[in-house]
Amino acid sequence: xxxxxxxxxxxxxxxxxxxxxxxxxxxxxxxxxxxxxxxxxxxxxxxxxxxxxxxxxxxxxxxxxxxxxxxxxxxxxxxxxxxxxxxxxxxxxxxxxxxxxxxxxxxxxxxxxxxxxxxxxxxxxxxxxxxxxxxxxxxxxxxxxxxxxxxxxxxxxxxxxxxxxxxxxxxxxxxx
Numbered sequence: 001x002x003x004x005x006x007x008x009x010x011x012x013x014x015x016x017x018x019x020x021x022x023x024x025x026x027x028x029x030x031x032x033x034x035x036x037x038x039x040x041x042x043x044x045x046x047x048x049x050x051x052x053x054x055x056x057x058x059x060x061x062x063x064x065x066x067x068x069x070x071x072x073x074x075x076x077x078x079x080x081x082x083x084x085x086x087x088x089x090x091x092x093x094x095x096x097x098x099x100x101x102x103x104x105x106x107x108x109x110x111x112x113x114x115x116x117x118x119x120x121x122x123x124x125x126x127x128x129x130x131x132x133x134x135x136x137x138x139x140x141x142x143x144x145x146x147x148x149x150x151x152x153x154x155x156x157x158x159x160x161x162x163x164x165x166x167x168x169x170x171x172x173x174x175x176x
Contacts, residue, residue, distance in 0.1 A: 002071040002176045004028055007036040009088030009123075010078035016147045017076035017120075020113045023155065024142070025074040027169045031176070033074075036066060038087050046093040060094035067095075068104050072176050076111040079123035101135030109172040111142045119145035139175045140168035 006025035008017035018037070025033045041059040044050060067073060078085040084092065095102040110127055112120025121143050131138060142165050144150055149157070156162040 002028075002031045003069070004031045004033045004072045004074060004176075005036055005066050005070040006033055006074040007038065008076050008078060009038075010085050011038045011087040012078070013039075015078065016113050016115070016151070017078045017111075020111055020144055020147070020151065021074050021076040023151075024076070024109060024111065024165060024169060027166070028072070028074075028173050028176075031072070034066075034070075036063070038091060041091060043090055043094055046090055046097075051097060056098055057094065060091065061098060063091055064095045064098055064102060067102065067106060070106055072172065073103070073106050073108040074111070074172075075108060076113060077120060077123045077127055079112060079114055079120040082122040083126060084123055096134060099135075103131055103135040103137065105135050105137045107137050107139045107172060107175040109140050109142070109168060110138050111144070111168075113144035113147045113151070115147055117145045119143035119147075137175075140171040142168040 004025050006021040008015045008021050010017050022035050041063045043057050043059050112124040114120045124143055128138060150161055156165055
């Protein structure tokens with residue numbers, strides 16, 4: 001059985017991206033899914049002076065260890081002002097100080113959602129452009145627009161969007 005980690009690039013207790021990542025990860029067959037919460041990996045704001053004085057925080061290493069020990073990553077990024085959320089960027093920066101290829105070529109299903117009609121498209125494009133330079137192995141990607149109208153606990157209401165996510169999950173699953 002494959003070990004999948006799923007998480008959102010958000011620290012919201014009611015993260016729509018965490019809901020999407022959890023839902024998508026649970027569509028993968030023959031997988032053990034561990035849903036991570038960035039709130040459980042609290043880190044100080046990255047700065048070179050802090051790193052030089054105190055070293056790398058244990059939580060940065062712990063999160064990186066989760067990535068490296070997984071068979072697949074399901075990540076849904078929150079979009080703040082067209083880019084990564086601060087909490088995600090911070091953990092991303094800390095992990096990159098340990099290993100510049102932090103994603104370790106682990107297969108990834110990369111997603112984003114938002115309340116708006118673009119579905120986090122801007123942050124998704126940033127990540128798709130950047131992650132491969134840092135060991136990112138993006139197998140498939142998916143953007144869910146208008147989360148409130150298109151998602152419920154039963155899944156994705158819009159049949160075309162539901163099919164797009166299913167296709168992304170199937171493509172991802174084949175690479176595990």
